[in-house]
Amino acid sequence: MKKLLKRFGIVGMSLGVLVGLTACSSGGDTAGSGEDGDSDVTLTVGFWKGDSTSEDSARKKAFDAFTEKTGIEVKEKVYNDYETQLMTDLVGGTAPDVFYVDASNLPSLTAQQILEPLNSFIDEEENFNQEDFYEPIFNAFVEDGSVYGVPKDYSTLGFYYNEELLGEAGLSVADIPTNFEDLEGFLTTLKEELPDVQPMVFSPLLARQMYIAQSNGGKIVNEDGTANLDDPQVIESLEPLVDLYEKGLVRSADDLGDGWPGDTFGRGGAVISDEGAWMVSHLKTNFPDLQWGVTEVPTINGEKGNMAFTVSYSMNAATAHKEEAWQLINHLTNDAMKDYAEEASVLPSRKSVAEELNIDSDEIMASFAEAANYATAWQDGPNLTLIASRYENMFPSALKGEMSLEEALKEATESANRDIDNQ
Known part of the structure; x- marks a missing residue:
């Protein structure tokens, strides 16, 4: 206590x-x-x-x-x-x-x-x-x-899409990938056809990426409640997301000058956004003329995943x-x-x-x-909030190429565990 x-x-x-x-x-x-x-x-x-x-x-x-x-x-x-x-x-x-x-x-x-x-x-x-x-x-x-x-x-999270922008790119809802492995090709097409629009906006938060991070069997938190962000399986799972960022296919709302993805997506600044159901009322209230829809987020390794x-x-x-x-x-x-x-x-x-x-x-x-x-x-022991904050301090450095993902998550893990020991 x-x-x-x-x-x-x-x-x-x-x-x-x-x-x-x-x-x-x-x-x-x-x-x-x-x-x-x-x-x-x-x-x-x-x-x-x-x-x-x-x-x-x-x-x-x-x-x-x-x-x-x-x-x-x-x-x-x-x-x-x-x-x-x-x-x-x-x-x-x-x-x-x-x-x-x-x-x-x-x-x-x-x-x-x-x-x-x-x-x-x-x-x-x-x-x-x-x-x-x-x-x-x-x-x-x-x-x-x-x-x-x-x-x-x-x-839970949904895969929001802008119907009008999809059409301008010569695509339809049917072209939205149902698996993560096909996402890069889809976003690349959007980038080529709509060079002035960001293909996808996302939130670099552990609360959004936890299911991705653990998709290869790794665990971000050890059984004793300590951080395990530098688990090789966690790093392997997050590498594809870093690759998408490096190629300019995904960006955060902050990168695009917005407070959160709901505003980026609502103003037509991105074609795709993986956000929670809370964004529905935001779009309906603040962007009533926007034509949009939602599908399930793509599977990873053939398995469905999401956050609740x-x-x-x-x-x-x-x-x-x-x-x-x-x-x-x-x-x-x-x-x-x-x-x-x-x-x-x-x-x-x-x-x-x-x-x-x-x-x-x-x-x-x-x-x-x-x-x-x-x-x-979104739950994993008494230290999850602390671990998430350290992840969110370091993950952007990996996205921007300031250090490798392995280095960033090692620093996040060590920092979190020092703080956990000092509580």
Whole structure:
């Protein structure tokens, strides 16, 4: 716990004091519930501010429906600096009863026994149906057989294409490669036919490249949580991406003077972009006249790969209202999921809800939903964020030819592991 507090900038408090405080935490504002748990309990739910007013509205409607159904009041607690403020509340014994957990943060929280295992609640719930969730999405919150959260929604990566620019290059959607091995030839054609347009824009982030880096069997993180970015198999897997950059076939948004690929692609500055489902609303809102579509990202070595980003509703292990907190989690990830996903325009983590919303037949969203069946969750031990930052410090040097990929990832690995040792 001391390491975790140091990471989030909360120092000067002993582990014993923290444990004592969290053990006394109730999360909610009021005393215990009645026999039916439906009248004198207020649950506090912690989350970061939504990306849109529609998401905020959908969440509030879901909370209101729960209160109407159970009589249990729900109090919202919005965090601006989520990780730091949540840990401060945990130290102070004022943490919410239920709160968002990003999959990448789960190992740090479970290691400190902050989250309540949900297995017993799930086992007693007749209508939960765990098999209804996309397996990689649900398993992002499972550790050593214990379930520490239920995913509310998710995003995967898609292969965005500009229809008009494809046509100008004499190509069509059918020409977009379905495997990574053919990508260079396709992008080369685009570069030759459209010399003033970047063939592809991408984000040089480990969160986007993790599935590529591990496609030859390497692992970016060792079992003990230390960095393994300089694994020869990882280097081999990333070399083709470096080659595409060296040939001018891919560029980052920063290279092209934009803040992120959504702006580059939206303004017609690139024909292709491999980005998450979050870019859909950006394009629809800010570039309504753009003609575009999405396919699944190309396979690597004949195998499908992708990244999954997901957030759960998880229970504070110190809450005094565990039964009521579970009722809320089950409601939000079960009965309320369809309305929430529809209004907030997010991808539901339940397959049955995706079917109800006809996502599998949607020209834009189907590719993202299909990837949820096989994507790699953005999670790998308590040091992943630190390891990613070191990767992102050094990977651009390899892309720009300032050092070899092997040298860059060796430096990233050594730097990450020094910091891990010093935590």
